[in-house]
Amino acid sequence: EVQLVESGGVVVQPGGSLRLSCAASGFTFDDYTMHWVRQAPGKGLEWVSLISWDGGSTYYADSVKGRFTISRDNSKNSLYLQMNSLRTEDTALYYCAKGVGDGYNLDYWGQGTLVTVSS
Amino acid sequence: SYVLTQPPSVSVAPGQTARITCGGNNIGSKSVHWYQQKPGQAPVLVVYDDSDRPSGIPERFSGSNSGNTATLTISRVEAGDEADYYCQVWDSSSDHPGVVFGGGTKLTVL
Numbered sequence: 001e002v003q004l005v006e007s008g009g010v011v012v013q014p015g016g017s018l019r020l021s022c023a024a025s026g027f028t029f030d031d032y033t034m035h036w037v038r039q040a041p042g043k044g045l046e047w048v049s050l051i052s053w054d055g056g057s058t059y060y061a062d063s064v065k066g067r068f069t070i071s072r073d074n075s076k077n078s079l080y081l082q083m084n085s086l087r088t089e090d091t092a093l094y095y096c097a098k099g100v101g102d103g104y105n106l107d108y109w110g111q112g113t114l115v116t117v118s119s
Numbered sequence: 120s121y122v123l124t125q126p127p128s129v130s131v132a133p134g135q136t137a138r139i140t141c142g143g144n145n146i147g148s149k150s151v152h153w154y155q156q157k158p159g160q161a162p163v164l165v166v167y168d169d170s171d172r173p174s175g176i177p178e179r180f181s182g183s184n185s186g187n188t189a190t191l192t193i194s195r196v197e198a199g200d201e202a203d204y205y206c207q208v209w210d211s212s213s214d215h216p217g218v219v220f221g222g223g224t225k226l227t228v229l
Contacts, residue, residue, distance in 0.1 A: 045205050047218035059217050095161060104209035105152040109161040
């Protein structure tokens with residue numbers, strides 16, 4: 001059974017930093033592209049970033065480019081999101097998701113971890 | 120950047136057919152994926168590559184894509200289908216390629 005478990009979400013002040021983690025199990029982690037997607041309270045889905053199976057390619061939404069860094073450790077079956085210079089508009093539930101096919105559709109999602117940016 | 124436009128809401132009676140549209144410039148040239156999200160839950164992929172269904176998704180869910188509009192069709196709608204639905208594509212056409220989601224459509228079963 002595929003499982004994705006996010007962690008690391010907390011309350012942080014504007015300008016602060018945070019690192020999210022996603023522990024994957026139930027599939028061959030290093031075969032798949034992985035994504036981070038967020039959802040602000042009461043709002044729709046917003047894609048944040050993706051990383052290829054080997055970490056060689058990464059892409060970011062314009063809203064986070066230059067502030068967030070996606071990475072993975074295939075030896076630990078783990079995905080990460082380093083979040084710097086946080087803004088109040090980064091407040092959201094952050095989902096880790098597994099890519100499938102060409103990597104650009106998301107067939108399994110975690111339950112999310114909540115990041116709140118507030119003073 | 121590429122924009123996907125969905126109606127904010129669609130209402131349908133039980134047993135009827137719901138159609139949720141997703142508009143985008145020449146979206147017919149892209150692969151469209153659809154997600155269902157129920158309150159308090161993570162999204163679930165219900166249709167991928169325009170019209171394919173993941174295992175475990177009922178045949179009542181189908182998709183089509185042509186021209187500037189993709190459509191998710193839910194036949195014989197049930198109360199349990201009430202949820203938010205999102206379309207999604209990969210936009211490789213801009214200087215900053217990325218995943219794009221539509222704004223979401225709330226399906227209400229009357």
